[in-house]
Amino acid sequence: MEITWWGTAGFRIKTGRTVFLIDPYLSRNRAAEPVQYLRPEKIREGEQIFISHGHFDHILDVPIIAGNSDGIVYCSRVAADTLISKGLKRKQIRVVDTDGFSVDFDDYHAQAFFSQHVKFDRWLVLKTLAQINVRLLRYLPMLRDYPQGQVLSWRFVIEDKILHFFGSGGSPADELERLACKETDILLIPLQGHTNICEIALEYVQVMQPKIVIPHHQDNFYPPISTTVDINPLIDGIRRECPRTDIRVMGINESIIV
Numbered sequence: 001m002e003i004t005w006w007g008t009a010g011f012r013i014k015t016g017r018t019v020f021l022i023d024p025y026l027s028r029n030r031a032a033e034p035v036q037y038l039r040p041e042k043i044r045e046g047e048q049i050f051i052s053h054g055h056f057d058h059i060l061d062v063p064i065i066a067g068n069s070d071g072i073v074y075c076s077r078v079a080a081d082t083l084i085s086k087g088l089k090r091k092q093i094r095v096v097d098t099d100g101f102s103v104d105f106d107d108y109h110a111q112a113f114f115s116q117h118v119k120f121d122r123w124l125v126l127k128t129l130a131q132i133n134v135r136l137l138r139y140l141p142m143l144r145d146y147p148q149g150q151v152l153s154w155r156f157v158i159e160d161k162i163l164h165f166f167g168s169g170g171s172p173a174d175e176l177e178r179l180a181c182k183e184t185d186i187l188l189i190p191l192q193g194h195t196n197i198c199e200i201a202l203e204y205v206q207v208m209q210p211k212i213v214i215p216h217h218q219d220n221f222y223p224p225i226s227t228t229v230d231i232n233p234l235i236d237g238i239r240r241e242c243p244r245t246d247i248r249v250m251g252i253n254e255s256i257i258v
């Protein structure tokens with residue numbers, strides 16, 4: 001399979017002739033780093049689009065992308081309501097409201113698990129508010145109009161490999177232990193939203209013991225709401241605690257074959 005990282009939690013996965021998308025979000029403001037030159041209007045693929053939760057940096061561009069690709073969007077009820085209010089056709093949505101929901105396609109299998117959002121810690125909130133400062137009113141609608149809803153993690157079985165995607169890092173230990181019952185080959189793990197996110201992510205890797213870890217969401221996609229996260233403590237931690245796990249740090253729009 002080919003895995004392409006679109007920045008934030010966005011991925012394009014290609015297997016055989018099928019392309020599906022996960023949390024595709026390409027819009028940025030002018031201060032964003034790295035620059036994302038792909039525009040949502042130009043994307044015309046994605047037979048299926050899987051969503052982790054309803055925040056703007058996960059679903060803002062989905063009405064445009066799914067509108068062009070005619071893809072089917074799998075998401076929570078809350079995210080579905082947001083997407084419909086932003087113009088996505090109801091017939092393109094499949095609401096996922098059961099833990100363990102699964103669906104088969106010609107080239108792969110997808111399964112959703114109830115998950116949890118990272119709890120923004122007080123230090124990060126204060127720091128972000130100080131940076132946003134008087135511009136809060138400009139950003140308020142984006143935060144208010146895109147409620148989180150039920151968070152979902154997604155397990156895909158592709159070409160006999162298991163790829164597990166998390167869109168936010170709030171999973172308690174029992175959730176991870178349950179998921180670890182099946183061996184994960186490739187773990188896509190988000191690093192944003194908490195001062196100690198590298199420690200949190202390391203716990204995911206320690207419990208799930210994947211063969212490959214791909215960190216994501218560490219980019220500064222929408223300053224001052226976001227910041228660049230230094231993922232080196234995670235890399236060091238994995239090398240120390242999980243030496244058999246391979247870490248692939250991807251550049252924006254870079255593809256790898258696994």
Ligand SMILES: [Zn+2]
Pocket residue numbers: 053055117168
């Ligand atoms: Zn979020």
